[in-house]
Amino acid sequence: MTDLPAASTNGFKSGSRLEKVLRAGHFAVTGELGPPQNADPEIIRKKARLLLGACDAANITDNQTAIVRMSSIGAGILALQEGLEPVIQMTCRDRNRLAMQSDILGAYALGLRNLLCLTGDHQSFGNHPTAKNVHDLDSVQLIQMVAGLRDKHAFQCGDAIKGIEPRFFIGAAANPFGDPFEWRPIRLGKKVKAGADFVQTQLIYNVERFAQFMERVRKLGLHKQVYILAGVGPLKSPGMAKYMRDEVPGLDVPNHFVDRMTAAGEGIDKEDKKARNEAFRREGIKIAIELVQQMRQIEGVAGVHIMAIEWEEAVRPIVEGAGLFPRPEVTAARMAEPAAQG
Amino acid sequence: MIVAEQKPLDEIKGLLGEAQTVLVVGCGTCVTVCFAGGDKEAGILASSLRMASRIDGTPKDVTHITVQRQCEVEYIDPLADSIRQADVVLSIGCGIGVQALAERYPDKVVLPGLNTSFLGLPSEQGVWEERCAACGSCILGVTGGICPIARCAKQLLNGPCGGSQGGVCEIGHETPCAWQLIYDRLNAQGRLHLIEELQPAKDWSTSRDGGPRRITREDLRLAAEAAE
Structure with a gap:
């Protein structure tokens, strides 16, 4: 499907399931798992079981919305133990280049691959609004560093990695x-140039505008250099739709989705909250299925990233409804395989 | 200029504690221009502290004096007599002024009356905005004369992040997105190619991260000092 550069010695850059699914030309599905604000491993295991089989890999968020949660790497290991391949998220807010690199080495040693x-x-x-933020690197520079660790076998400072590189x-x-808006495809190009292999987008509800973005992306040839996974998220209620339309910076939720979510609750007794919630959720999943199907029609979209935070059970019906179930079988990454050394 | 604002009166009262004789020292430079620590503010603060101490039933003797520049020893040398007579010195210069007084008069308790806020400019009457983070390695030449270190909430060198919307930063409506400003200016000048290039990881060693900074100019040092 995509014309990506030749892979490294073992045939794959990382050997992750996600990489293999994409390289094989399958339309990929990633999910998302939000770690808890406590140290309970059962919560991760339970969520991982809900996502297992419904997606090729699942993002494990890193202190999302700047709220302290179980670490992405720690929760990622728990997910991996359940058989769910994690995509470790790493932000530049909380760690400098030393801490990031040491966590990357540790994460790889523990078997994490995305x-x-x-x-x-x-x-x-x-x-923790009184915290000091770090931002030693920005996301583009982080990509550059992770690519350098892998492809140049070198730390950010330039020192060679003696031994296994992550x-x-x-x-x-x-x-x-x-x-x-006009700058976004160019900034994406900077991330590709820095070494990104795949891209997950913010939640998309305005498909028309996303199609315009993709047209620019195709003109720059970026869809042939990087796998683009379009962000999809099921709406839970008309309130959530309105909140996302009005309050969340960087989100574009067209009014007709707010109207559809509102209409889903019509004719149901306002006191019957359970029935109303079920109706809202059914409509939210229906909309998400339609969105996945629309994304699939856009040239250059290699998969979808389904974000159903605190509603992990929604992923499977969306994937099934969109005709993307079962997920393809590929051999998952082996534990800490030694890479060929010079 | 250095922009500062006065600490709350209660905090200043707490800092002064039991001190009987207080000398408020204003500064005639940056903090005068931003209406925080000039002669006028020194007078008002001294008067407020006198009144407050009388209300509290423990009247203090609070006087004030203003020097042209608190950050240079030549300007604070002449304060020796006034400072000797005071129990404590309350500086309403910036943090540099406070430390200059404390260094010059090491036996004296020197307290800060201001919070030194940032390096910036007045964007309109009564509004000051940060412009420089003194990172020690200026990149304004590639960012259209707009500093992302001082003005982007995340100090991005390859911005903007996904939180930029309608020209506003995700942290709030009062904060313009520095990267939208950079984009707009370079676009208008036909120089967007400058930010299409990847900006590599910044060398922060010239910033505060490298430890306290010092500049030595051998060409300007006095012969006697240089001969040491």
Whole structure:
């Protein structure tokens, strides 16, 4: 499907399941798993079981919205033990280049193979607004560093890695609806140039505008250099749809989705909250299925990234409804395979 | 200029504690221009502290004086007599002024009356905005004269992040997105190619991260000092 550069010695850059699915030309599905604000491993295991089989890999968020949660790497290991392949998210907000590299070495040694490089939400959104932020690197520079660790066998400072180098399948994020709109494909190009292998986009509800973004991406030839996974998220309620339309920076939710979610609750007794919630959720999943199908029609879209935070059970019906179930069988990454050394 | 604002009066009262004789020292430079620590503010603060101490039933003797530049020893040398007579010195210069007084008069308790906020400019009457983070390695030449280190909430060198919307930063409506400003200016100048290039990881060693900074200019040092 895509004309990506030749892989490294073992045939794959990282050997992750996600990489293999994409390289085989399958339309990929990634999910998302939000770690808890406590140290309970059962929560991760339970969520991992809900996602297992419904997606090729699942992102494990890194202190999302700047709220302290179980670490992405720690939760990722728990998910891996359940058989779910994680995509470790790493933000530039909380760690400098030393801490990031040491965590990357540790994550690889523990068998993790996908890494999504992010800037991170500002700490003022979260539960420690008086914290000092780091931003030693930005997301583009983080991608560059992870690619250097893998492809140049070198630390960010230039020192060679003596021994096994961490070989991650490198992810980047893109928000097609952030401003300036015209600049977004070019910024994506910078991430590709830095070494990104795959891209997951922000939640997309305005498909028309996303198609315009993809047209620009194709003109730049980026879809042939990087796998683009379009972000899809099921709406839970009309309230959530309105909130995302009005309050979340960088999101574009057209009014007709708010109207559809509102209409889903019509004719149901306002007191019967359970029935209303079920109706809203059914409509949310229906909309998500339609969105996945529309994304699939856009040239250059290599998969979907389904974000159903705190609603992990929604992923499977969406994948099934979109005709993407069962997920293809590929051999998953082996534990810490030694890479060929010179 | 250095922009500062006065600490709350209660905090200043707490800092002064039991001190009887207080000398408020204003500064005639940056903090005068930003209406935080000039002669006028020194007078008002001294008067407020006198009144407050009388209300509290423990009247203090609070006087004020303003020097042209608190950050240079030549300007604070002449304060020796006034400072000797005070129990404590309350500086309403910036943090540099406070430390200059404390270094010059090491036996004296020197307290800060201001919070030194940032290096910036007045964007309109009564509004000051940060412009420089003094990172020690200026990149304004590639960012259209707009500093992402000082003005982007995440100090991005390859911005903007996904939180830029309608020209506004994700942290709030009062904060313009520095990278939208950079994009707009370079676009208008036909120089967007400058930010299409990847900006590599920054060398922060010239910034505060490298430890306290010092500049030595041998060409300007006095012969006697250089001969040491």
